[in-house]
Amino acid sequence: MKTRVAILGASGYTGLELARLLLRHPAAEITALGTRSEESPHVSEVHPSLTGQLDLRLEPLSAKQLAERADAVFCCLPHAASAEAVAGLLAEGLKVVDLSADYRLRDVAVYEEWYKVTHPDPGRLASAVYGLPELYRDQIKQADLVANPGCYPTSAILALYPLLKAGAISGEGIIVDSKSGVSGAGRTPKPAFHYPECNESLSAYGVGTHRHMPEIDQFLTEAAGNAVEVIFTPHLIPMDRGILSTSYASLAKGTDTGGLLEVLREFYRDEPFVDVIDTLPATKHVAFTNRCHVTARVVRGRAVVVSAIDNLIKGASGAAVQNFNLMFGHDEIAGLI
Numbered sequence: 001m002k003t004r005v006a007i008l009g010a011s012g013y014t015g016l017e018l019a020r021l022l023l024r025h026p027a028a029e030i031t032a033l034g035t036r037s038e039e040s041p042h043v044s045e046v047h048p049s050l051t052g053q054l055d056l057r058l059e060p061l062s063a064k065q066l067a068e069r070a071d072a073v074f075c076c077l078p079h080a081a082s083a084e085a086v087a088g089l090l091a092e093g094l095k096v097v098d099l100s101a102d103y104r105l106r107d108v109a110v111y112e113e114w115y116k117v118t119h120p121d122p123g124r125l126a127s128a129v130y131g132l133p134e135l136y137r138d139q140i141k142q143a144d145l146v147a148n149p150g151c152y153p154t155s156a157i158l159a160l161y162p163l164l165k166a167g168a169i170s171g172e173g174i175i176v177d178s179k180s181g182v183s184g185a186g187r188t189p190k191p192a193f194h195y196p197e198c199n200e201s202l203s204a205y206g207v208g209t210h211r212h213m214p215e216i217d218q219f220l221t222e223a224a225g226n227a228v229e230v231i232f233t234p235h236l237i238p239m240d241r242g243i244l245s246t247s248y249a250s251l252a253k254g255t256d257t258g259g260l261l262e263v264l265r266e267f268y269r270d271e272p273f274v275d276v277i278d279t280l281p282a283t284k285h286v287a288f289t290n291r292c293h294v295t296a297r298v299v300r301g302r303a304v305v306v307s308a309i310d311n312l313i314k315g316a317s318g319a320a321v322q323n324f325n326l327m328f329g330h331d332e333i334a335g336l337i
């Protein structure tokens, strides 16, 4: 029997990507789509690319209604709004993959400092599982609530975690320089993402203030075993999708390019979606896939680690399906290859 799934925030970009992936999933059936709109539009009006593939309307649905129609909910809402919904969904016995940032940080004070809002459901931060299967597969299998990682943190953590864990690089002075396509900002219009504002332009933003910095720190600290504070600088690049992160770190012990690659290859040996490559990654090589390409070089005595993902797939909806598969005992790669 198929697992019945609902998508909240289905009118957005991650909602669309989830619908696309789940329509090809052999063990999942999309049974409900959520919106705030009382007009209940047909999905083909909201996402013309789904015309003829899914005959559902987007509806404002209560947690109780969702529990009648689904077993799992993908929550694709903005932060804070998401945690408000999640508490009710869990109370109805649903399993939830939350794509927002609400349950990724373990310390509510850190969340409130960086997100500038009061957390609506702080009691659950300690028990939510961070949905990076490469690190927490066993916990995800047991979880009712999985916090899907941020897009930039996925690219940075996958690149750096194994090297820190192995003691190949130092946690001091790490720099993560990332570029993202515009879909990373979501479908909800904002002036900076208006076509003439961002086309033919490359700009840094959120320098020193981006909310993904403490998320990267949290997991790299775990890898290193002592406090890691990275400098993370995101850039907006005029393409639809994709993230490329170039990270710089000091070497902790004398090693060369081959040594770094060996650590990465060993860590990801059995991983279905992380490819440690000899060549340099490009967003085009992972676009529309759930894969992360990563490589490393030693340059003038420092490590340079380059990783690429599709922000909407391995950075959001693909990771969410991977987590869903683990939570429901489906083949981890179902719907993703």
Ligand SMILES: NC(=O)C1=CN([C@@H]2O[C@H](COP(=O)(O)OP(=O)(O)OC[C@H]3O[C@@H](n4cnc5c(N)ncnc54)[C@H](OP(=O)(O)O)[C@@H]3O)[C@@H](O)[C@H]2O)C=CC1
Binding pocket: 008, 009, 010, 011, 012, 013, 014, 015, 034, 035, 036, 037, 075, 076, 077, 078, 079, 081, 082, 099, 100, 101, 149, 150, 151, 183, 184, 185, 186, 187, 188, 311, 312, 315, 316
């Ligand atoms: N885009 C990306 O690459 C990534 C996004 N994320 C996170 O995933 C979540 C969804 O992102 P994305 O799909 O890009 O966002 P979008 O802006 O594309 O879509 C979010 C949807 O949520 C609904 N919504 C907006 N505001 C509210 C609100 N205040 N209360 C309830 N519902 C609201 C809207 O649907 P309606 O108007 O129909 O109600 C909207 O279409 C966000 O938390 C985002 O930060 C995470 C990783 C990557």
Ligand SMILES: CC(=O)N[C@@H](CCC(=O)OP(=O)(O)O)C(=O)O
Binding pocket: 079, 099, 100, 101, 150, 151, 180, 181, 182, 183, 184, 185, 186, 211, 212, 234, 236
């Ligand atoms: C290009 C762009 O604007 N990207 C977004 C990515 C954030 C995101 O989607 O992540 P959360 O789930 O953590 O909110 C940003 O920098 O805010």
